[in-house]
Amino acid sequence: MTADMDAGTRRVYLVLLLAPLVLLAGLYLFPLSRVLWLSVTVPTPGFGNFERLLTSSAIHNVIWTTVRICVLTTTLALLIGYAIAYAALHLRGWRGELLLFFVLLSFWLSVLIRAFAWLTLLQSRGVINTWLMGAGIIDAPLPLIRNEFGVVLGMVHYMIPYAALPLYANMKGIDPRLVPAARGLGAGPVQAFLKVYLPMSLPGLISAGILTFIFSLGFYVTPALLGGGKTIMIAEYIAAQINDTLNWGLGSMLATALLLVIFALLAVMSLFVDLRKVFGVK
Amino acid sequence: MELAPSKPFRLTVFGAWLAILFLTLPFAVVFPVSVTPHRYLSLPDGQWSSRHYQTLVDDPSWILSIRDSLVVAGGSTLVAILLGTMTALACWRISSRTSEAVRMVMLAPMIVPSIVHALGFYQVWAQLGLLDSYPGLILAHAMKGTPYVVISVSAALANVDLRLEQAARNLGATATQALWKVIIPSARPGMLAGSVFAFALSWDELVVTLFITSRNVYTLPRKIWDGIQDNINPAIAAVASILIVLTVIAMVVRILLARRQARLAMAPTGP
Numbered sequence: 001m002t003a004d005m006d007a008g009t010r011r012v013y014l015v016l017l018l019a020p021l022v023l024l025a026g027l028y029l030f031p032l033s034r035v036l037w038l039s040v041t042v043p044t045p046g047f048g049n050f051e052r053l054l055t056s057s058a059i060h061n062v063i064w065t066t067v068r069i070c071v072l073t074t075t076l077a078l079l080i081g082y083a084i085a086y087a088a089l090h091l092r093g094w095r096g097e098l099l100l101f102f103v104l105l106s107f108w109l110s111v112l113i114r115a116f117a118w119l120t121l122l123q124s125r126g127v128i129n130t131w132l133m134g135a136g137i138i139d140a141p142l143p144l145i146r147n148e149f150g151v152v153l154g155m156v157h158y159m160i161p162y163a164a165l166p167l168y169a170n171m172k173g174i175d176p177r178l179v180p181a182a183r184g185l186g187a188g189p190v191q192a193f194l195k196v197y198l199p200m201s202l203p204g205l206i207s208a209g210i211l212t213f214i215f216s217l218g219f220y221v222t223p224a225l226l227g228g229g230k231t232i233m234i235a236e237y238i239a240a241q242i243n244d245t246l247n248w249g250l251g252s253m254l255a256t257a258l259l260l261v262i263f264a265l266l267a268v269m270s271l272f273v274d275l276r277k278v279f280g281v282k
Numbered sequence: 283m284e285l286a287p288s289k290p291f292r293l294t295v296f297g298a299w300l301a302i303l304f305l306t307l308p309f310a311v312v313f314p315v316s317v318t319p320h321r322y323l324s325l326p327d328g329q330w331s332s333r334h335y336q337t338l339v340d341d342p343s344w345i346l347s348i349r350d351s352l353v354v355a356g357g358s359t360l361v362a363i364l365l366g367t368m369t370a371l372a373c374w375r376i377s378s379r380t381s382e383a384v385r386m387v388m389l390a391p392m393i394v395p396s397i398v399h400a401l402g403f404y405q406v407w408a409q410l411g412l413l414d415s416y417p418g419l420i421l422a423h424a425m426k427g428t429p430y431v432v433i434s435v436s437a438a439l440a441n442v443d444l445r446l447e448q449a450a451r452n453l454g455a456t457a458t459q460a461l462w463k464v465i466i467p468s469a470r471p472g473m474l475a476g477s478v479f480a481f482a483l484s485w486d487e488l489v490v491t492l493f494i495t496s497r498n499v500y501t502l503p504r505k506i507w508d509g510i511q512d513n514i515n516p517a518i519a520a521v522a523s524i525l526i527v528l529t530v531i532a533m534v535v536r537i538l539l540a541r542r543q544a545r546l547a548m549a550p551t552g553p
Contacts (some may be wrong), residue, residue: 011457110503157308276382
């Protein structure tokens with residue numbers, strides 16, 4: 001397509017293409033490469049930091065906690081997001097729009113405000129415990145935060161819009177006449193859904209799932225606030241390496257490993273869907 | 283599609299509304315807590331007070347943090363619009379393998395976890411003397427915001443005919459004039475949508491901010507974060523209430539504007 005351009009036009013658009021790239025390279029990719037570099041040079045050159053991945057039981061614990069929470073969060077967010085997206089698309093009139101409005105509202109609301117609201121509800125002197133104790137249902141406050149329950153609750157709450165919105169966009173592309181056709185041919189509603197609709201929505205489900213999982217993996221704010229230092233996921237662990245123990249080698253190694261896992265997941269995802277479509281540039 | 287709604291469908295709809303309650307109810311608790319007469323986080327028991335809203339006005343640190351957030355979000359949005367629009371325009375016009383690759387690279391900050399690039403920013407900003415400075419935080423946030431502008435401007439340009447540029451050139455415009463007078467106006471809705479994303483992202487950004495600022499640049503998320511860490515006081519509930527109301531207003535305004543635009547677009551042919 002560049003053949004149709006004269007020299008002047010080409011010069012203008014090459015500048016437009018390259019100037020932001022050069023800035024990104026200097027101010028973003030270079031800092032990122034510093035992290036990769038540190039992981040194999042600090043404190044001593046070599047792969048010593050990466051050996052810790054295999055040998056350190058503290059790291060195993062953090063990784064295991066992170067994976068467990070992310071799998072649970074992704075599963076729940078997908079399930080709930082799927083129900084919302086399906087209902088929003090198939091309800092007629094204002095009801096579907098209202099569902100979508102609330103999902104978008106929750107999408108735009110600040111992550112800190114969400115975590116704060118959950119703290120207000122769940123802490124030991126929070127709204128729920130106060131109410132339950134006032135009503136005489138329990139004697140001692142339930143431990144609702146500073147554990148995996150609180151972290152998963154907060155994370156599912158955050159991730160539902162991230163699952164529901166891409167699922168909704170994907171479902172919009174499914175021919176709405178297919179399920180009625182299957183019903184007309186004698187399938188029950190559940191059968192029609194399982195055999196016709198679900199397979200059609202599977203690519204969207206997989207890509208929404210991987211995206212939700214990727215966002216969950218590196219999540220810092222909500223796990224840090226609702227985990228309260230007891231349930232520690234990898235992002236918080238990395239931050240602690242830098243802030244508390246100044247262990248740049250270990251911190252940057254874990255950051256590098258996290259980055260590699262995420263790119264591997266994206267590679268898997270590209271087998272199912274066109275990544276350019278997922279990121280809205282096609 | 284005129285089947286009566288099946289039982290499983292009604293169950294799904296019920297589940298969806300339950301999920302919406304789960305999404306929205308936690309925010310509702312913030313409002314009563316913000317008018318509690320007590321010093322600590324609690325529901326008002328019969329009485330209410332506006333003291334925590336008064337705190338926001340009286341305590342200059344809240345106003346200052348809002349000012350810092352506005353400066354940083356405004357500055358980073360401007361930079362992100364510039365970089366993102368340039369990239370999207372070039373990719374739209376050149377549309378080769380190389381330009382596609384450049385566009386994917388520009389999206390990287392969207393996928394890389396904040397904690398990972400926060401470490402990188404800290405390292406390099408320390409060398410450049412940008413730590414705890416407005417330009418430092420603005421540039422970091424601009425990098426994070428640029429992908430959203432690339433995406434929304436690309437979407438806006440997807441429907442613009444490439445021959446439009448050619449037509450402008452044939453009528454005597456230079457390449458730069460065609461860009462300014464013909465193409466950029468078509469990109470404007472995308473620039474607006476992208477800037478909303480970039481602004482919201484910076485306004486709410488915490489992880490990078492925690493790493494590369496300390497006392498000099500002190501944004502609202504940082505202030506809320508420190509407030510939650512120290513001892514949670516109801517002033518945070520007051521800030522949260524205000525932000526929730528503003529978000530709802532912004533969304534309703536956007537929907538009304540979109541409706542009005544749709545009506546205006548319909549007008550010449552409509553009944």
